[in-house]
Amino acid sequence: MTYQYDHSRYDPPASVARVTLRSPADSARQVTTDALVDTGADITCLPRALIDAVGGEPAGTYSVFGISGVFIGSVNSYFLEFEIASTKRLTEVAAVGDEPIVGRNLINEFVLQLDGPAQKLSITSATK
Amino acid sequence: MLVDTEIEEAISIGEVEVSDFSKECLMPASYDLRVGEEGFVLSAGRVIDIRGEGPLEVQPGDFALVMTHEKLRLSTNMVGRFGLRSVYARIGLLLTAGLQVDPGFEGKLVVGIVNFSSQTVRLPYLTPFCTLELEKLRRHSSAPYRGPYQGQEHLTDEIINTLPKEQFPLAVMLIRQLAAASPSLRLPEAPTVARRPPEQLGIFEREKAAFERLKRELLKTHRGQYVVVRDEKAVLFGQDKTELAKQAYQKFGYGSIYIGLVQDKPEAVHIPTPRVPRRVT
Numbered sequence: 001m002t003y004q005y006d007h008s009r010y011d012p013p014a015s016v017a018r019v020t021l022r023s024p025a026d027s028a029r030q031v032t033t034d035a036l037v038d039t040g041a042d043i044t045c046l047p048r049a050l051i052d053a054v055g056g057e058p059a060g061t062y063s064v065f066g067i068s069g070v071f072i073g074s075v076n077s078y079f080l081e082f083e084i085a086s087t088k089r090l091t092e093v094a095a096v097g098d099e100p101i102v103g104r105n106l107i108n109e110f111v112l113q114l115d116g117p118a119q120k121l122s123i124t125s126a127t128k
Numbered sequence: 129m130l131v132d133t134e135i136e137e138a139i140s141i142g143e144v145e146v147s148d149f150s151k152e153c154l155m156p157a158s159y160d161l162r163v164g165e166e167g168f169v170l171s172a173g174r175v176i177d178i179r180g181e182g183p184l185e186v187q188p189g190d191f192a193l194v195m196t197h198e199k200l201r202l203s204t205n206m207v208g209r210f211g212l213r214s215v216y217a218r219i220g221l222l223l224t225a226g227l228q229v230d231p232g233f234e235g236k237l238v239v240g241i242v243n244f245s246s247q248t249v250r251l252p253y254l255t256p257f258c259t260l261e262l263e264k265l266r267r268h269s270s271a272p273y274r275g276p277y278q279g280q281e282h283l284t285d286e287i288i289n290t291l292p293k294e295q296f297p298l299a300v301m302l303i304r305q306l307a308a309a310s311p312s313l314r315l316p317e318a319p320t321v322a323r324r325p326p327e328q329l330g331i332f333e334r335e336k337a338a339f340e341r342l343k344r345e346l347l348k349t350h351r352g353q354y355v356v357v358r359d360e361k362a363v364l365f366g367q368d369k370t371e372l373a374k375q376a377y378q379k380f381g382y383g384s385i386y387i388g389l390v391q392d393k394p395e396a397v398h399i400p401t402p403r404v405p406r407r408v409t
Contacts, residue, residue, distance in 0.1 A: 025382035042397040057383030058332045059373060063201070063396040064142065070204050070268050071232055073142025074394070076332075079373045090370055094397060096142070101399070 001085040005119035006034060009099075015114055015121040017102060020083040021046070023055045024090060027081070030054060033100050037112070037121060041103035044082070048095045051078050056093075064096050072096065082106060085123040130262045131157045138206065144262060145201035145234075148337060153256055160256035161210065164197035164236060166283045167251070170291065175283050183250040186221075186243040191291070194239045195283055197254055201234040202262075204272040210237065210260040220245030223258060231265065232272025235280040238287060279393070334360065335386035346390045357386045 005013035015037045022030040031053050035044075043062070056078035064072040075096045082091040084106065091106050113122045130138060132154050138144040146159060153160040167176045167184035170191040178184050186192045202208060208229030212221060224240035239258055243249050251257060276286070338360035346355060346362060356364035356376045364379075366372040369387060376385050389395045 038401050040401045041399045060387045063394045065398045067400045067402045074145040075142045
């Protein structure tokens with residue numbers, strides 16, 4: 001599946017993917033959003049409001065560190081069902097920040113190809 | 129400086145972490161810290177298990193260290209200052225501590241106390257005895273705290289060995305004079321905030337607190353593994369957190385569990401993506 005880089009929110013444009021998140025308990029509760037594909041992020045991150053919108057239940061906690069190892073805060077994590085590139089995965093997300101970010105815990109499940117000049121991101125499932 | 133609602137907000141977004149947070153300890157513009165599990169009294173010369181042995185007893189002229197019940201974590205744009213609750217200051221206790229809780233500090237606070245009163249002061253477990261103010265800084269510190277007390281949760285020999293070896297002579301002399309002048313001085317009852325009963329905690333908070341309690345034993349048997357805590361018991365173990373979550377949800381339904389990694393430090397993630405201000409076109 002191919003996605004155009006996002007010019008409207010990022011300058012320089014950034015690779016984003018359309019994701020749908022659902023509650024594992026109730027698939028009818030779902031939200032679709034664009035998320036920054038960030039290979040620097042250890043974990044997928046979502047604003048708390050999106051997690052609440054699908055009825056996420058906390059399952060763990062993380063200390064979150066930003067650039068230069070600056071401690072950002074201690075946050076709860078949630079397991080939600082993510083649909084990306086037509087593939088569904090139970091994925092752990094940290095409730096941090098105000099923009100959806102797809103981190104390496106999800107990225108590493110897929111084959112990604114970045115085409116900078118064409119400003120396109122293609123994602124395919126690694127599962128045969 | 130943060131007011132009560134801002135303190136709660138800072139905790140909810142993770143700028144400040146206070147373990148076993150109790151709303152009863154939230155003051156108009158501070159948070160009361162409670163007497164923790166461990167204390168040290170100079171005259172006794174040993175670490176006291178306050179929870180197990182009973183209240184920490186500080187004799188007139190004696191010096192004690194009290195470790196707070198709460199474990200704190202401050203983000204790098206937050207600083208803390210703390211002082212004794214006035215009920216203790218009025219009866220003659222003096223708090224000795226450094227100027228501030230540095231940005232980036234994580235751990236329990238160790239508070240020095242000198243008893244300048246003429247009577248023994250008893251500090252029961254979970255008594256609110258000092259109060260913490262929080263101030264939000266305009267920027268993140270470029271060099272947050274990374275000192276020797278980072279992560280402290282126990283009164284170690286390293287801390288104890290820095291103490292004086294005998295009671296403070298000036299304090300003893302002053303106290304004798306005070307006792308002679310005010311023989312009828314009586315101390316008020318120390319206020320106590322009981323730990324919130326487990327049934328009043330949210331399910332997630334309760335399971336998380338149980339994980340922290342169980343961790344010391346689990347470190348001996350399941351170090352490096354993930355554990356699912358449910359009904360305050362460790363019920364599932366595994367190396368893959370997501371697989372463990374799947375198993376747990378299949379078995380117990382979604383929610384009402386805590387999954388923790390059995391290791392000394394809290395689980396950490398890095399999101400080091402810098403941002404530059406967007407160009408105006």
